[in-house]
Every structure is written in structure tokens, then in C-alpha cells.
Amino acid sequence: MKTIQLKTEVPGPKSRALMERRQQSVSIAPFHSTPVFLARAEGATVEDVDGNILLDFAGGIGSLNTGHRAPEVTDAVKAQADRFLHTSFNVLAYESYVQVCERLNALTPGQFPKKTMLVTTGAEAVENAVKVARAYTKRKGIICFEDAFHGRTYMAMTLTSKTHPYKAGFDPFAPEVYRIPYAYCYRCSYGKQYPECAAYCAEHLEDTFKRVVAAEDVAAVIAEPILGEGGFIAPPAEFFRTLLSICRKHGILFIADEVQTGFGRTGKMFACEHYGIEPDVITTAKSLGGGMPIAAITGRSEVMDAPGVGGLGGTFAGNPLSCEAALAVMDLLERKPMLGNAEHIGEVFQQRARAWQSRFTLVGDVRGLGAMQAIELVKDRRTKEPAKEEATAVMEFCYQNGLITIGAGSYGNVLRLLMPLTLSGDELNEGLDVMEAGLAHVTKAMDNKPLHVL
Ligand SMILES: Cc1ncc(COP(=O)(O)O)c(C=O)c1O
DSSP states (O other), X not given: OOSOBOSSOSSOHHHHHHHHHHHHHSOSOSOOSSOOOEEEEEBTEEEETTSOXXXXXXXXXXXXXXOBTOHHHHXXXXXXXXXXXXXXXXXXXXHHHXXXXXXXXXXXXXXXXXXXXXXXXXXXXXXXXXXXXXXXXOOOEEEEETTOOOOSSHHHHHHOOOOTTTTTTOOSOOSSEEEXXXXXXXXXXXXXXXXXXXXXXXXXXXXXXXXXXXXXXXXXXXXXXXXXXXXXXXXXXXXXXXXXXXXXXXXXXEEEEXXXXXXXXTSSSSTHHHHTOOOSEEEXXXXXXXXXXXXXEEEXXXXXXXXXXXXXXXXXXXXXXXXXXXXXXXXXXXXXXXXXXXXXXXXXXXXXHXXXXXXXXXXXXXXXETTEEEEEEBSOTTTOOXXXXXXXXXXXXXXXXXXXXXXXXXXXXXXXXXXXXXXXXHHHHHHHHHHHHHHHHHHHHHHHSOOOOO
């Protein structure tokens, strides 16, 4: 039996009425990728307020690798709610906070003594990673990448690349941040081709130290192992190996932002494991909490201890409910075959998306690792002109036909998969069938007339 069951058009009348109220009362600034209001959710399916059952391939923007309301997570949260809700770890400590740190120290890549501290959001984790790096190195410079996304607070926003809507109008930005091209091979900033380029973009960091900022003034290089919001770009392994060896040579810390890539999304617990690299500091959030807000900064003990006592923290940092959820998530990822399912999702998607690429000229690039997969849409394969309106139209077709998807990319022309890793093979194929129908629908519309704003 099909999972998707639509009783009304999507959005239905109740969702539309709620959206009207939302327009009146909520700032327009928080965006919606789908105009649907939720009633309940389980695993990879959601039920909207009109009684429609939809498949969720967005997973709370990658926060639900263990699925909506995993029973182990909700049981742990409920049990904690019966004990205490909040103390502030800075006032009254509790074991679950320590356990989460112990587990993350053991789970994250890096064969050296580590320590962790907990916060609430990915952006906050990034802010604190920069703080520990500056405190430890006593240097100020931070190097980040084109197409990066690290969050919306001031330092995280400064590190983020995309101008609209994330940065335009919000300057001035944090000082001492320098940006260099990422290994976006489909649109190489240097016009080179992999593998002949031999990771020129990483080697080029040495040139940056001569022409832009001195190596001895740089505290850290921060990178996502696979660009998330930037369009699911997985660089060749040499990119990170070269970057890390240059960092080591100059006493610069390497911070891996695994907020989106972590906790099984790529078929390994952390995406860095694909590249065989050991970052000095790792930021995590999103799926760590299985739907609860929690984030972490894990790093070399001496780096994490560099700020003075009281230098880092926050009232709600490492909230007890979220700590219990995180422990349940880590248990689930270790016990259940979710990493294997992520691999399987990636293989099935690659097979289907390669066939789409030969059928639809719209599909310019197919890429990803494990279940972190995407297609980049272009109006013309030769010029690679980004097909933003077409990507929006495919996503619109998808939710109207019961599949929640989410876009990405600096040009807004990437469709990415962030479904729960618990979804079944049938659910996967059903969702991909909708995507395929969406591509066919938009291709047909392109043949008849150009798409403008939809
Ligand atoms: C790689 C990365 N870092 C940081 C963030 C910011 O996380 P949050 O939205 O929880 O602040 C995100 C969010 O998408 C992200 O993908």
C-alpha cells in the first residue's frame, strides 16, 4: 500500500487558513519551503491538519536521521520530564550532560584526548568553536569557504557565504574572516577539472597566506565536510587531506562543521570518516537531538580547555530533556542498521538520478555521499545556467503530490534529500517516483513555455 494519502489538495483548507493567520502575526523573515501545517508525525511520514499523509524527505532540515518521534527518543524525553526539566548545568549538574560529552568524545574521529561542551543550536556551536580556536591559538583570523553555511548569528552569518537572504542588509559582519573557494568541482572557481587539478583549490591556501592573510595570524580553517545549504557538494578526499596538512604545518586548527553531515547522514557516523581526517574541533547539532534542540563542540582537550572557567556556557545549554534524547539517538545509531540504510538510500538514489540525468536535460549534476544526495538543475547543460524557478516548481509539484522536499545551493537550484534514515525501500521509491514525476512535469512545462515566478 502507498504511504502517501491525500484527502484534499495540498495545502488543504485548514493549512491555508493557518497560513493566513501566520501572515498576520508572524514576521515574514522565517521562510517556509512548504505551506503545510502539521498535526502529527512518525518515522518518515507526516499528517497535516487536513488529514493528508505525506512523505517527509526534508526531515526537519536534517534533524531527524532517526525519524520522527523515534519511540526510544520520546520515552527518554518523557521519563526525564517526570524527573526535572531544567536546572542550568552551570548551577546544578546532571549525569546525562556528562554522558553525552563522554559519548561524543569517543564517537567523533580523532585518536587524541577530547573534551566536549553542549549548547543548543548549530550556530551557537560554530560561535563557540571559533571562541575556543581563538583562545587556544591567541590568533584572530578564521578562514571559511565560498558556498558555506554555518548559521545565522553574527559570527556564524559572517562565515556563511550566500548573500540573499542570509547576509544582505545585516552588515557589518564580524572582522578577521577570510573566504576562499571550496572544491565545488561542477562549478570550479579556478576553471579546472578534477582529477587533473590535483586539489589545486586546497593547495591555493598557501597563496592566500602570501596575498590575503598571514598564516601566523590565522587561528582556524572551518569547513563543512560536505556543503549542506551550499548544495550537497562532497569534495574529493585530497581536498581535505591537503587542507589539513597545510593547517598542521602552520599551527592552524581545523574545525569540521558536521552540523548537517553528522549522525549517519552520509553512511558513516561523521562525514570526516570518509576522508580519513581528524579535525581538531567538530561542531554537531541537528540530528544529535532526534528532534530536540541540542548542539555540541568537541575537540582536543587542550583546545577545549583554553577559555577560562565561565568563558563558555548558556542558561539552556545542554538542557536535560535534550541530553536524554541525544543519548537515545546515539544508542539507536549504534544498535540499528541506519548507517547501512543511509548507504542503501544513496545507491538507490544515484541509480534513479543517473537515469533522470539521461532523460531530463534539466538535471545537470548528481552528487552526494550516503543519504546526503542531491541533484543540481540547470537551464542549459553547456552554460550551466542555474534553473532556480524550475527547482522551485519541482518542489511545489512534490508537496502538491504528497512529498515534502527542500532545496539548497547558492543559486537555489539544488534539490537535496534529508529524509529520516528509518524509511523503508517502498517509501524511498514512492518518494522518488514523485520527484521523477515532478521533473517530467517541469520539463514538459519548459518545452511549452518558459517558467517565470511560480
Ligand atoms: C553546516 C551547518 N552549520 C550550522 C548550521 C546552523 O545550525 P542552526 O540552524 O541549528 O543554528 C547549519 C544549519 O543548517 C548547518 O547546516
